[in-house]
Amino acid sequence: MATPVLEKTEPAGSASAASPYITVTFRIRRFNPEVSAEATWQDFQIEIDPKERVLDGLHKIKWDLDGSLTFRRSCAHGICGSDAMRINGKNRLACKTLIKDINPEKPITIEPIKGLTVLKDLVVDMEPFFQAYRDVMPFLITKDTNEPTRERLQSPEDRERFDDTTKCILCAACTTSCPVFWNDGQYFGPAAIVNAHRFIFDSRDDAAEQRLEILNDKDGVWRCRTTFNCTDACPRGIEVTKAIAEVKRALITRRL
């Protein structure tokens, strides 16, 4: 027995009989403007494998218990950014959060992301978020020629400069975790600044000055209070606060 092997201590019969399922309470913030102006908490008891994700639990509820439960999800694999929600008080993607990681002993609270108008249950109006995104002109702008006559080459070092901020999936987890955005929503928010950063530091782009001017606004980068909520919330692990600080530094070094 020199070779380390995974030994089954239990007989095969009882192992297959032991169910991996546990009972978990999902406490979901329900809101339906056609029924009541008030949002309420509703508890659902479901049997679920703790290795499954919160999104699987929501599916179980929607498909088997209450079809009126409304939430967004598209790819269900952490790429599309549709299912950002506030799970146990923290913004996360339901499709990347495993039940076992968020203490299934207690009820799991699920709320819509904060700071945007709730339309129904976990669905919010993302328009102000995308308005801020559009305002920073998140597309390549070139000075001399707009015609794509040849490849725009870039060295690996130049590409590395903004690599972190290319990972953004626009799920709004960062912006809706930001206390400054919660107040009046006029602040551009971390996500818009991250996507501006992606082009400001791109060597192929020529409109960095215009984007910096936009973010120099009263509601631009200077409203950031460096609370790091955005960095904690980002499901892609983008160093959001660092990106905002780099935009601030670029503004200061260019203006002074």
Next chain:
Amino acid sequence: MSTTETTASGIGPVEGGSVHTVDNPAPYIEAPRKRTGRTPRSTRGNFEMYGWLFMRLSGIVLVVLVIGHLLIQLVLDGGVSKIGFAFVAGRWASPWWQVWDLAMLWLAMLHGCNGLRTVINDYAERANTRLWLKALLYTATVFTILLGTLVIFTFDPNIR
């Protein structure tokens, strides 16, 4: 088609359906963050950047000024019991301490004022609340700075 009721929109009756109809529509939710005519215009100029820089720079200077001030006033030379009219008069006889106190007054007041301005911007929700809180803040700041400056420059140690 004959047995199923259809409404004007072509949608049949929904089980447990809405209490709202065409005549009794669901309440319209105004998006509170929509860009409307009342949304503040975007600003040009570097005021916010200078404000941000001022907070950092004045903070560094204030650490030195305030800790020095507290040491002199409260710790060194017998501590707080030595402070009296004569002690203040003696210190303000020197231009060095006049400049020290003047710098501390202006930097601390402007630093605090700008800090509270951002707090008001972050927490006051209505434009009117903001306006009045800021008016109060600026009035108090200007008054305190002017009064303090006046006292430092016109201080008379021989006053009776």
